[in-house]
Amino acid sequence: MYRPYSCLLIFVLLSGCASVDGDRLSEASSDLLERTGQVMKKIVNPGSSNPYQREQQALFDQPYIDPLTEYLAEHRDDPSRASMLQRVERERDVRCEAVAVKYANKPATEVTLQRYEAGYNYSCPDHVAAFSERVERQPPIPEPKPRAEPEPATVVVADDNGVSDRALSDCYLLTAIRNYSEARKACQGPADNGDVRSQANMAIIFYAFEDYTSALVWAEKASPASGEAAFLLGQMYATGHGIGQDMDQAVYWYTEAAKRGHKRAQAALDRHLEDLPAGDT
Incomplete structure (x- = not known):
């Protein structure tokens, strides 16, 4: 590696011996040696022109961004580090861009923004601010509807005969609204x-279906305790539906129904009395 310079030195010394005196030869040799030494130093230590090479290498070898930002802040006013600071700033910006690309693929939510701010707001404030604007542009997420509480189970209570309240209620309601098929x-x-x-x-129900035989059976069962059943029996005797017409029996059952407060039975009795010939009351 050093052979060309050694040869040059020997050549100069030999060629100068015949034409110059000793003093001039000594002066020329000293100058040549000095310049040769400078060249040799540059060859042996080529990085000596950048005294901060090791600092830069140490900064670039570590994976974090904040140390780069801290270095820039610490040496901002040092003109001897101008080129070094430019390289550090470029490296910092490259790393911030890489992080921004990663967060561009994450959901733009408040949770993600908080994580971004906590980790990178010191060194990459512009990128964090851009992500914050993206979050603000997102439509609001509707709050989840409160979970509906299940309706309490209906407790079916049966009477002494084993008949449930629901069954009775359905029977009474469906008959009242004249839904006789379901009733x-x-x-x-x-x-x-x-x-x-x-x-x-x-x-x-059976009377409405014109099944007078079945209607008579149920009316006779209920009539001792039901004004409605007694009134129906009176109608059946009065019209002869399901049984032979018998006005005496009709009056009897109308009277029984009226005793239990059945208004239509009382009205039927009044009409019957009006229709009787004078002296028959």
């Missing part, structure tokens, strides 16, 4: 178990 299904069980009102409803 018949609902009333059958309670009527079989001896519920008087359900028995009277069964009589009304």
Whole structure:
């Protein structure tokens, strides 16, 4: 590596011996040696022109961004580090860009923004601010609806005859609204178990279906305790539906129904009395 310079030195010394005196030869040799030494130093230590090479290498070898920012802040006013500071700043910006690319693929939520700010707001404030604007542009996320509480289970309570409150309620309601097809299904069980009102409803239902035989059976079962059933029996005797016409029996059952507060039975009695010839009352 050093052979060309050694040869040059020897050549100069030999060629100068014949033409110059000793003093001049000594002066020329000293100058040549000095310049040769400078060249040799540059060859042996080529990095000596950048005294901060080791600092730069140490900064660039570590993986974090904040040490770069801290170095820039610490040596900002040092003109001897101008080129070094430029390189550090470029490295810092490259790392911030890499982080920004990573966060560009994350959901733009407040949680992500908080994590971004905590880790990089010191060294990469512009990128964090850009992500914050992205979060602000997101439409608001609707709050989840409160979970509906399950309705309490309906407790079915049965009476002494094993008839549930629900069955009775269905029977009474469906008959009242004249949904006789469904009412018949609902009333059958309670009527079989001896519920008087359900028995009277069964009589009304079968009468509406013109099944007078079945209507008579249920009306006779319920009539001792039901004004509605007694009134229906009075109608059947008065019209002869399902049984032979008998006005005396009709009046009897109308009277029984009226005693129990049945208004239509009382009205039927009044009409019957008006129609009787004078002296028959």
